[in-house]
Amino acid sequence: MMEPRYEGNEVEPRIYEAWEKSGYFNPDKLPAVAEDPNAEPFTIIMPPPNANGLLHAGHAMFITIEDIMIRYARMSGKKALWLPGADHAGFETQIVYERKLEKEGRSRFDMTREELYKEIWDFTQENKVRMEAGLRSLGASCDWSREKFTLDPEIVKTVYATFKRLADDELLYRGKRIVSWCSKHQTAFSDLEIEDVERVDPLYYMQYGPFVIATTRPETKFGDKYVVMHPDDPRYAQYKDGEMIALEWINGPITATVIKDDAIDMAFGTGAMTITPWHDAADFAIAERHDLPREQIIDERGKLLPVAGEFAGMKIAEARPKIVEKLREKGLLVKTDEDYKHVVRMCYKCGTIIEPQIKDQWFVQMKPLAAKAIAAIEGDSITFTPEHYKKICLHWLENIIDWNISRQIAWGIPIPAKLCDACGRGMVDLEDTMKACPYCGSSDIRKDPDTFDTWFSSGQWPFATLGYPDGKDFKTFYPTSVMETAGEIIFFWVTRMIMLGLYATGEIPFHNVYLHGLVLDAKGRKMSKSKNNVIDPMELTKKYGTDALRIALVIGNTPGTSLALSEDRIRGYRNFATKIWNVARFIDMNRPAGYDGAKAKGELIADRKEHDELMALKREIAAHIETYEFHLAAEKIYHYIWHTLADKIVEQEKAALHDGTDAERTASYALLESLLLESLKMLHPFMPFITEEVFGIFRPGRMLMVEKW
């Protein structure tokens, strides 16, 4: 006899344990695979959640979507592998940990790199355990026996091999290039970790010999000895390329050199500018083209160097007004345009203004890698859902710039390289055996203290996790079927997986990319700790049951778009769970004595139109799932169970069940049971717990998770 209420919290842990014990999360142990060892594989590599905090609503959503796909594939007889993982999340985690240290009144500067690394290691291992428990409570039917951590030795080995190969193929170089430097975090970034923020600042016009130049950054101008103008600019036709001009500058007389370069916009300012190659990417490019010297003006902490004379040691914000004042006194300040609108680049984490610096970093030459990715995407070897991401990806790949993969942080995969202090070069040294510089012979070499950009290793995740190159799993499950991840990280991750996957294995890493949007709060705002509107999925599962949360995250959520999640919605779907339970309860109560479901069913329902109608619906739902229209599939089965099965068919059969002959009762019961079990099957990918529980009541000893779709 079923209880009148369904209590998800009591049922879920037991059900999950039963699933896990069954071994069916592991494709090798699936009954369908035992029957047909050549069953078609279906693979999803889980985007590894960061092991630096709790799961958020976004995790709940992507876990649900991936679980729907994998459960459907499993029930469809595929060799279904969903490989879970955890991400050390280099820089992100170090930031989280530094904040924790700060709260405890400690600082990373009080400890060695090794101590810091050890502490963060322990921290992530603790988080990882909690994160895994969270995934279990969300019902993730992933194969824990294959779980990977991004710092696992075999993953690191794969990453190192790729690094080496890039070097051998001359796609890797170490060079003095301008990088985006955060003076707070003391590390360089790639172009993706930078946020462009529009601001209004004064634009200063300054007298530079016979020229007037405009700048927003007078504090960088101390060392400017080159004045650049467009070769076709009639205003400066009298000045020849390379001409030297003596002039009075901020801290005294200098000799400036005229440079002609068509990167100059004649319409901007006065059409003449001086360049600071060390602290500006555009200026750096000009200096490269004309082979000009570069001088550092601002140090790594954001303070002016001795070249600034009396301003040396000052922070930018402090120095700028003072420098402007001095220019004014010297009569070098022509005018100030107070509300000049421009874009300032900031650290995406702390908002510190990025100070470009020239630094030695490891760069990957991206154009050749991107070319292959472009071909694969254009040829539709990889497809996108929603489709418009294809264009977005292509556009980014076509404009790709070289990738700085070194980070000056402790938490990450160490870069396996040696640096020569004599000649300044860097060389890959996987085994850490190099004793002398192969270029200059100097023994003055040391280990590169830097770590990889987390995305350099993440970009190799699909093949690294499957044991490339020799692993059995790699041969079976690669290329994977679907990469389901956040639209937000398409450039950070998806494009790089495509490029690195193609490069390393010669094959695409996945056939389909499915991108989901953000989970927003009920009012449609982005969740953030500062707004105090973060929804903890674990609280919701406790309150309403995991199934209700899952289907609330799916229905009404089209691919790629963000979803506003309100508790009202989840409560509505909790009520749906109650409904399912009570339909089942009603049917259960009316089971004829001695009824043998397995035997009776076929002939009793074969000619019922209700059965045919459900089969038609099933085909629709399957089609929706296969085309990633989970929102439609979920809504249809929801609607069917409530408004067709419960509202109409159950009501219609009551007469036969209560007043019919034995034969009529049996037939009626057989129909209802059959429709119920079939609906449960169709709903199972979306609401796995309650469907499994109810199925077990009707078919003890069997498991819905591996029933044939």
Added chain:
RNA sequence: GGGCGUUUAGCUCAGUGGUAGAGCGUUCCGUUCACAUCGGAGAGGUCGCAGGUCCGAUCCCUGCAACGCCCACCA
């Protein structure tokens, strides 16, 4: 400066070339033995605006507007 997305019921959102849908909210009725975490009935939308294609457009095309997002080395 480019590119993209969105605009449908009070709210959050589905959806379709042929009388507009869901959840929540709301109004009225209902203590029948599956379910009050329920059932029944209802109100509520000129499907952003303006053109065009079509027998017919909310859906296709063009333009516009509002909102949002992404990309971009004009100092």
